[in-house]
Amino acid sequence: MTDLNFRYRKCKKYFNCDVGKITFLIERERPHFEKNIVCPKCGILSMDDVELTEPGQTRLAAVYMSEI
Numbered sequence: 001m002t003d004l005n006f007r008y009r010k011c012k013k014y015f016n017c018d019v020g021k022i023t024f025l026i027e028r029e030r031p032h033f034e035k036n037i038v039c040p041k042c043g044i045l046s047m048d049d050v051e052l053t054e055p056g057q058t059r060l061a062a063v064y065m066s067e068i
């Protein structure tokens with residue numbers, strides 16, 4: 001499991017979410033998450049609705065570095 005820290009643009013809530021396995025595809029700009037991003041208040045969100053926070057980006061970068 002991989003916990004990433006997100007911020008939902010609409011409710012402005014910060015939350016940690018387990019996105020499962022992260023797959024990095026060269027042809028795609030975004031990484032693919034195995035599990036849905038879920039805001040504890042609003043439920044399932046799409047990638048377009050959320051932004052990765054600073055710690056979230058750092059964590060994602062660390063996962064990326066460990067995969068290549």
Ligand SMILES: [Zn+2]
Nearest residue numbers: 011039041042
């Ligand atoms: Zn929310």
